[in-house]
Amino acid sequence: MLERTKKRHTNKTVVLTFQGPESNRQAAVESLARLGFVDTSDSIPWREAFPDISDEQGPGVVLRAMRRREGLTQKELSNVADIPQGHISAMERGKMKIGVARAKKLGKALNGGYRVFL
Numbered sequence: 001m002l003e004r005t006k007k008r009h010t011n012k013t014v015v016l017t018f019q020g021p022e023s024n025r026q027a028a029v030e031s032l033a034r035l036g037f038v039d040t041s042d043s044i045p046w047r048e049a050f051p052d053i054s055d056e057q058g059p060g061v062v063l064r065a066m067r068r069r070e071g072l073t074q075k076e077l078s079n080v081a082d083i084p085q086g087h088i089s090a091m092e093r094g095k096m097k098i099g100v101a102r103a104k105k106l107g108k109a110l111n112g113g114y115r116v117f118l
Contacts, residue, residue, distance in 0.1 A: 012111055013111060013112070015113070016032075016037070057094040059091070059094075059097075059098050059116070059117045059118065060091055060092040060093055060094045060098075061092075062116050062117060063088070063091055063092050063098070063106065063117060064092045066106075066110045066112055066116075067088075067092075067110065069110075070110055070111065072110075074088045074089055074092075077106075077109060077110070080109040081102075081105045081106055081108070081109035081110075082105060083102060083105060083106070087102075098117045098118070100114075100118065102117075103115070103117040103118055
């Protein structure tokens with residue numbers, strides 16, 4: 001049986017988007033950094049970072065990566081998200097579409113957004 005290799009995150013995260021004058025951008029980033037926020041404005045969509053992964057495989061790759069980031073086995077994720085372990089395996093391998101309902105359950109269980117699975 002697989003053992004967890006790192007502690008599971010207990011804090012929920014939130015994504016914030018702001019509009020304002022460019023001249024105050026650095027001050028805003030520094031203020032939010034002191035509160036524990038991270039500037040992700042330089043991140044890119046996974047499809048651009050991994051063009052060799054097809055749209056059918058992509059959501060499964062994201063699912064596997066997020067599950068591993070949280071230090072969960074497929075069985076543990078199955079219990080948390082209330083989705084059969086066999087379905088999680090099939091979704092990770094690109095053999096089963098995730099769908100909106102499952103994506104929302106997985107997003108909540110993995111402390112992330114659900115749209116990355118669609």
